Amino acid sequence: MRQPAEAVSAPTEPAPLLEVEDLRKSFPRGGGLLGRRGTAVRAVDGVSFTIRAGETLGIVGESGSGKSTTGRLLLRLLEPDSGRLHFDGRDLLAESRSAFRHRRRDLQMIFQDPYASLDPTKTIGTSVGEPLRIFDKLARRERDNRVRELLGLVGLRPDHLSRYPSEMSGGQRQRVAIARALSVAPRLLVADEAVSALDVSTQSDVLNLMRRLQRELDLTYLFISHNLSVVRHMSDRIAVMYLGRIVEIGPADQVHLEPRHPYTRALLSAIPVPDPLVQRTRPRIVLTGDVPDPAHPPQGCNFVTRCPHAAPVCHEVDPVLEPDGGGYAVACHMSGVTRERQR
Amino acid sequence: MSPEPLLRIRDLRIEFADDDGWQRVVDGAHLDVRPGGARALVGESGSGKTVTALAVMGLLPRRHSRIPTGRIELAGQNLLDLTERQLRPIRGTELAMIFQEPMTSLNPAYTVGEQIAETVRVHTGASRKDAWRRAVEVLGEVGIPAAARRAAEYPHTFSGGMRQRVMIAMAISCRPKLLIADEPTTALDVTVQAAILALLRELQETTSMAVLLVTHDLGVVADFCDDVTVMYAGQPVEEADTVELFASPRHPYTSGLLRAMPQSAHPGLDLSSIPGVVPRADRMPPGCRFHPRCSHAQEGLCDIVEPDLLPLDGTRASRCLRIQRGELDELSRIVDDRVVAARADLDRRSS
Numbered sequence: 081m082r083q084p085a086e087a088v089s090a091p092t093e094p095a096p097l098l099e100v101e102d103l104r105k106s107f108p109r110g111g112g113l114l115g116r117r118g119t120a121v122r123a124v125d126g127v128s129f130t131i132r133a134g135e136t137l138g139i140v141g142e143s144g145s146g147k148s149t150t151g152r153l154l155l156r157l158l159e160p161d162s163g164r165l166h167f168d169g170r171d172l173l174a175e176s177r178s179a180f181r182h183r184r185r186d187l188q189m190i191f192q193d194p195y196a197s198l199d200p201t202k203t204i205g206t207s208v209g210e211p212l213r214i215f216d217k218l219a220r221r222e223r224d225n226r227v228r229e230l231l232g233l234v235g236l237r238p239d240h241l242s243r244y245p246s247e248m249s250g251g252q253r254q255r256v257a258i259a260r261a262l263s264v265a266p267r268l269l270v271a272d273e274a275v276s277a278l279d280v281s282t283q284s285d286v287l288n289l290m291r292r293l294q295r296e297l298d299l300t301y302l303f304i305s306h307n308l309s310v311v312r313h314m315s316d317r318i319a320v321m322y323l324g325r326i327v328e329i330g331p332a333d334q335v336h337l338e339p340r341h342p343y344t345r346a347l348l349s350a351i352p353v354p355d356p357l358v359q360r361t362r363p364r365i366v367l368t369g370d371v372p373d374p375a376h377p378p379q380g381c382n383f384v385t386r387c388p389h390a391a392p393v394c395h396e397v398d399p400v401l402e403p404d405g406g407g408y409a410v411a412c413h414m415s416g417v418t419r420e421r422q423r
Numbered sequence: 424m425s426p427e428p429l430l431r432i433r434d435l436r437i438e439f440a441d442d443d444g445w446q447r448v449v450d451g452a453h454l455d456v457r458p459g460g461a462r463a464l465v466g467e468s469g470s471g472k473t474v475t476a477l478a479v480m481g482l483l484p485r486r487h488s489r490i491p492t493g494r495i496e497l498a499g500q501n502l503l504d505l506t507e508r509q510l511r512p513i514r515g516t517e518l519a520m521i522f523q524e525p526m527t528s529l530n531p532a533y534t535v536g537e538q539i540a541e542t543v544r545v546h547t548g549a550s551r552k553d554a555w556r557r558a559v560e561v562l563g564e565v566g567i568p569a570a571a572r573r574a575a576e577y578p579h580t581f582s583g584g585m586r587q588r589v590m591i592a593m594a595i596s597c598r599p600k601l602l603i604a605d606e607p608t609t610a611l612d613v614t615v616q617a618a619i620l621a622l623l624r625e626l627q628e629t630t631s632m633a634v635l636l637v638t639h640d641l642g643v644v645a646d647f648c649d650d651v652t653v654m655y656a657g658q659p660v661e662e663a664d665t666v667e668l669f670a671s672p673r674h675p676y677t678s679g680l681l682r683a684m685p686q687s688a689h690p691g692l693d694l695s696s697i698p699g700v701v702p703r704a705d706r707m708p709p710g711c712r713f714h715p716r717c718s719h720a721q722e723g724l725c726d727i728v729e730p731d732l733l734p735l736d737g738t739r740a741s742r743c744l745r746i747q748r749g750e751l752d753e754l755s756r757i758v759d760d761r762v763v764a765a766r767a768d769l770d771r772r773s774s
Contacts, residue, residue: 284694350617352642
């Protein structure tokens with residue numbers, strides 16, 4: 081799936097806040113005991129998209145889809161092999177990695193397990209205040225005042241300042257991680273499986289908080305998750321990834337209700353709906369086989385080994401992510417055909 | 424009346440030792456699994472669902488846990504009366520269990536065929552040759568392609584979904600009457616989860632094996648289970664037929680769980696949530712354990728009176744005092760577009 085040169089974006093919109101073009105990242109694999117060179121795993125294999133200021137782009141995919149790697153590349157927590165990253169008109173990859181560190185305050189990230197990303201030996205106040213010390217050189221007292229404000233913003237009490245991560249619940253810890261990310265007033269927040277470790281009753285709290293903060297602070301989100309229901313709830317647009325590539329991208333309700341790529345359709349069909357009568361009567365697409373080894377993707381279309389609609393062309397030609405001019409794009413030779421068949 | 428349950432748990436209490444003494448983590452577990460049926464045991468972290476399942480298998484840590492009261496009856500026999508030696512032949516042939524992480528339950532040093540054959544030999548006394556044949560046969564039954572060749576391979580060569588199939592193969596190799604599945608698909612991708620649930624359903628139909636499915640995922644419950652028991656803070660709070668539970672939950676906790684799902688709010692609107700957290704075993708609130716988090720709690724009632732799980736109409740039971748008094752009409756509100764559209768479609772077709 082070669083991506084088109086221009087990234088896919090909605091028509092007649094102001095310049096996007098973030099433009100990602102043909103982003104690529106491979107990881108060496110193998111090596112093994114004898115030091116043989118292994119094959120490279122193309123974790124992110126030519127990904128392009130844009131995010132407008134104030135919107136939420138959701139990325140959904142299963143393990144090995146490259147969704148988390150994509151998030152890390154945007155913050156240069158990993159260095160891309162190639163591609164272009166423009167943030168607010170600036171070329172992020174043109175800067176040296178050390179110069180980029182100062183830019184990074186515009187782009188922040190929260191992760192699945194706040195317990196792993198918060199230092200267990202430091203109080204919440206120290207953890208949340210650390211970026212303020214590094215970036216803004218704030219003195220202790222100013223820092224503590226700002227931290228109290230931030231804790232209030234995410235729905236925690238000022239006295240949580242002196243607590244340790246182990247004294248808090250999972251939901252509270254994720255609020256702390258959000259407060260810490262917000263301490264440097266970022267414009268784009270990348271949330272990687274931010275609620276996946278939480279129980280459903282606390283998950284909804286954190287999602288509501290993220291939406292409120294987005295409105296109040298004018299934030300832009302890249303919301304990455306394996307959970308399509310959560311992504312759907314949070315996102316204006318959704319990108320579906322499979323084996324390192326975007327296979328479909330468009331407005332959230334269209335992707336959710338009228339998916340055009342056979343993989344997206346299978347994914348939607350696989351998510352059980354919380355209504356037994358509906359769940360037991362709706363048509364199911366059960367995919368055979370597992371996701372192929374990303375070190376050895378199939379010839380032609382990446383999805384061809386599991387696709388119920390694969391035609392001869394799919395075994396030979398890698399489909400391009402084709403924009404339809406209306407802000408929607410799908411990488412499938414058969415999408416026109418299967419849509420007709422669906423009606 | 425319905426036939427005798429295959430598994431019947433009554434008034435089960437389980438305590439774990441910590442520095443402060445014995446903490447009661449399960450306090451009055453109560454559930455039935457019908458022969459060939461599928462019962463969900465649902466709850467969030469800390470509800471006691473997994474501990475209950477482990478108690479059925481007799482797999483609780485011996486020195487750090489105890490069961491002060493209760494009965495776990497399998498086809499009428501109280502498993503708690505049995506010694507470890509008497510229990511061992513029942514495990515495997517009558518009862519089997521699969522877990523969330525198949526890799527941690529497989530031995531990396533033996534081929535998957537050897538591990539399944541070993542299970543078969545121990546439980547049935549079959550010869551090595553017959554046990555191997557059975558191993559290959561069950562690997563085929565659980566949908567592993569080229570089973571004869573794959574049986575001779577080691578666990579690390581299998582993907583996550585295939586490893587779970589291997590675990591299922593091992594569990595069903597001696598045709599148990601009850602399979603306990605503890606979050607069997609939680610670590611798997613959703614397309615693989617769908618295939619595993621389809622496999623379990625198929626095995627249930629062909630072997631009339633009963634399943635006790637422990638899960639936090641109400642979508643999986645809707646897909647797979649006939650009956651549901653919802654647990655909260657170590658106690659069952661609601662019991663119902665799956666269809667009835669989703670149509671009209673009769674405990675505020677159940678309805679809170681349903682309404683907190685992202686499918687329950689239109690995109691752009693706030694999701695409903697349950698404030699607070701599950702209380703710790705040593706700090707259970709007086710009265711109803713859920714009352715500090717419950718929007719329907721009534722002062723002078725719910726914070727004082729300790730409720731029991733009482734039968735309502737038909738097959739249902741609830742631990743909510745206000746439901747028992749007929750004071751609440753709980754409704755779930757699933758408004759996911761696909762659900763609403765499919766619902767309308769069903770109604771049209773049935774009318």
